[in-house]
Each structure stands twice: as C-alpha cells, then as structure tokens.
Amino acid sequence: MVFDKILDFFFPAKCIICGKLLNKHTDNFICSACDAEYKFKIICCSKCSGVLTENGRPLCYTCKAAKRYFDGAVSASRYTENLRKAIHRFKFRPEPYMAKTLAGFIEYAFEKSGAKANAFDIIVCAPPDKKRYYKRGFDHAALLGKYVSKKLGIPLLPKAATKIKNNLPQHTLNARNRAANVRGVYKVALPDDVKGKNVLLIDDVFTTGATVNEISRILKRAGAKYVLVATVAKAVPKI
DSSP: OHHHHHHHHHSOOBOTTTOOBOSSOOSSOOOHHHHHHHSOOOOBOTTTOOBBOTTSOBSOTHHHHSOOOSSEEEEEEEOOHHHHHHHHHHHHTTOGGGHHHHHHHHHHHHHHTTOOGGGOOEEEEOOOOHHHHHHHTSOHHHHHHHHHHHHHTOOBOTTSEEEOSOOOOGGGSOHHHHHHHHTTOEEESOHHHHTTOEEEEEEEEESSSHHHHHHHHHHHHTTOSEEEEEEEEEOOOOO
C-alpha cells in the first residue's frame, strides 16, 4: 500500500494512448475514455475482421482476392494514429510494461467474437526476427501471449513457430510486396504439439494479414485443425 503510494508520487501512472494521468498506480495503463473509444463494437468479417458496411458488404476485399489459410480473425480496435504510436512505443522503444494492457485488447476481441476458450488447445505467437529480438530484449508477441494465456486459460507454446530467415520489416513494404516478403520465412518447430489442435494465433497488428496468413499456412501444413487470429488492432480501409 505504502509502496504503491511512493510509486504514484515518483512515477505517476499514465494512459498509454492519450497520456492522461490515472487516479492510482495500476498495471492496466489505460483510462476509461480510451478504453471505451478504442475497443469497437462492430460486425467483423469472419475471415479478417474487416469492417462491414451497412449493406453487409465487406470493405476487406483482399479476402476475396487472396487465399486465406486462417479460419477467422478478430481485432479489438481500429489501428488509429494514437494506437499506432502506443504499439510502436511498446515494440520499438521498448516499453514492455504495456503488454498487459494491450493483451487486454486481445482478450476483449476474443470474448466479443463469441469464441470459447475451452474450444482452443494452444496459443501460438508470431515469432520475432532474431536481430530485432536481441535489440529489443524481449519477444513482444510472446509477452502478449503470456497475459492472454493467463486470462483465458489456454496453454501458450511460445516456441511452436520459429523464424528461419531474415526478411525486411513488413511496415517498410506496400501491401503487394508483404506476402512475398514472408513466404518461406517461418517453420513449425513443434509439429507434434500442433497437429490436430485448435490454435489461437496472436500478433499485435493486422495490416494486410500477410504475416499471420503465412504462419497460418505452415500451421495448417503441420496439421492444425483450426486457426483463429487475434490482434490488438486492425488497419481498416477508409470509406
């Protein structure tokens, strides 16, 4: 109690999105206003969580044009500028203390989708690039997975998939080149633990879906029965 008060005085807790001071020391660094604003309550495409228009037609036309190996995908929020800045601080500054708050977005998306935790056997995370991992000092997706696993009670297999080739950072490429950039970059390191399993695949952001789609492809090749992608945020095309 006294220690928390000392922390509040010297290191006041702030919302990771808007920077507003929070009332007290907490491990959930988000204010009530941002929590309500950034977790959307909209109908999602069963394939990639793209927003549907009022007439029911999806804006995510890439699902029609491209092969999707995952069975569904859910995201808690639009990938807005403020949320982009927060996720970049988490990954690149880095600020790993933000993991629990951002994992709460994934938990929200999962529960809002109607998925049941007891229907999933394992959680798999998008594996990191080794150079970027050593630079940051932590695996951001696995850290998100750790908190989601604890909340939902689904076992985490952080080393189920691994990265076997270096490639360019996805955020530096356009949509057309992203799929080619991740092709053949990953492999399933624990195929016996994946075969016949329903998998919850976790990453931070769904932009074009190229990364999670490639990981889903190798999971399916290894015998995974079902793959649901869950991310903090989804890049949504503007109308």
